[in-house]
Amino acid sequence: MNWYYSYSTWIGPVKISDKGSAQVQVEGMEVELKLGLENQEGSLDLKLKDCSSSVKDISIKLDGGASWLYQGIIDAFEENIGSAVENAITKKLGEGISRLDSYLKSLPKEVPVDDQSSLNVTFVNDVLLSESSVGFETNGLFIGRNDSLPIPNLGYKNLKLPIICTNLSKMLAITLDEAVFNSASSLYYDAKFMHWIVDQIPDQSLLNTAGWRFIIPQLYKKYPNHEMNLNISLSSPPVVKISNQKAGAVVYADLTIDVLEEDEVIPVACISLMIQASGLVKINGNNLVGTIRLDSFGMSLKWSNVGNLRMYLIQPVMWTIIETVFLPYANAHLSKGLPLPIIHGFTLQDAEIILSTSRVAVCSDVAFAESESDRHILQSYNSLSR
DSSP states (O other): OEEEEEEEEEEEEEEEETTEEEEEEEEEEEEEEEEEEEEETTEEEEEEEEEEEEEEEEEEEEESTTHHHHHHHHHHTHHHHHHHHHHHHHHHHHHHHHHHHHHHHTSOSEEEOSSSEEEEOOEEEEEEEOSSOEEEEEOOOEEETTOOOOOOOTTSOOOOOOOOOSSTTOSEEEEEEHHHHHHHHHHHHHTTOSEEEEOOOSSGGGGBGGGGTTTSHHHHHHSTTOBEEEEEEESSOOEEEEETTEEEEEEEEEEEEEEEETTEEEEEEEEEEEEEEEEEEEEETTEEEEEEEEEEEEEEEEEESSOOOOHHHHHHHHHHHIIIIIHHHHHHHHTTOEEOOOOTTEEEEEEEEEEETTEEEEEEEEEEOOOHHHHHHHHHHHHHHO
16 A cells, blocks of 8 residues: 655745744655555554655745854755655654554444444455555444454455445445344344333223124133233344345244233233335434334234134234334334444434445445544644644
């Protein structure tokens, strides 16, 4: 990775005393950097391989005071002064690269999502360099909080990231594979977070056997005017699928109807559900958030203690429960969002989302949102660079 910079500048006048000043002009300054940026066990390693600077000409003119005396001395040592400027620039660049390397090594390897999960953002594969961009690949999968991070397998197939932004002037592009979302699904499923008991719904009459009198007559006959719960548990992790212009999920769940009799909970029937939903993905701050809506669902009777059930009568009730209970619950969690791996202090601006086969891409400009802590860091950095 080579960086080349050339410029000419004029500095002055510079006051050196009450009786004199100096005008400094630097022409044809060239700086060339050769940097190495590699992935070292999940962290970025920045090395300065070569650094050179040259000053074609430096001119210092003194005015006033005893300038007639000192001008000759300065002219005699002009070449030495130029060399000193070159060495000072090289030294400062080396110090700056060293500080940048320390900063890159200090980047977190996981980003907290909530109390249960984090995103594993250890780097994998080699850094991808082009004439106009630098690309990084991270693990990106969900992990449990406080889980030890495995050393990433650097033998993964090294993929070239395609240019997917419709507006090539965007400063940043982040691509998330559907595996990221499915890893979250599996983590929360394994942690037993995809099971809940519903005892309040908008149509509360459906939580009393009287509300099922004409739908499941045997239920009302056996348990007249009894309160009920709906015990919902997913039978497997939801599967997220992303295609061109569409994101969706397939959910398999069991809904058990429980009758409450004094202090006893009596399961009376279980219905298996297959729910197909489509989603809308958008940006909220630095988070990727979403909502889902019901496309279709199927159901079948898994077992019953109140005789055979007429599923065509139960279907409208299940539709209502999915629309008024399941989807609002899911959307409440999706609205919290997935934090995108953005460096602290920067925010997305004018972001656009592009869906493609198995991927979600976020293309955006970025802005620096300076806080008090960020201002303190910048002041500390500036003091070191002097």
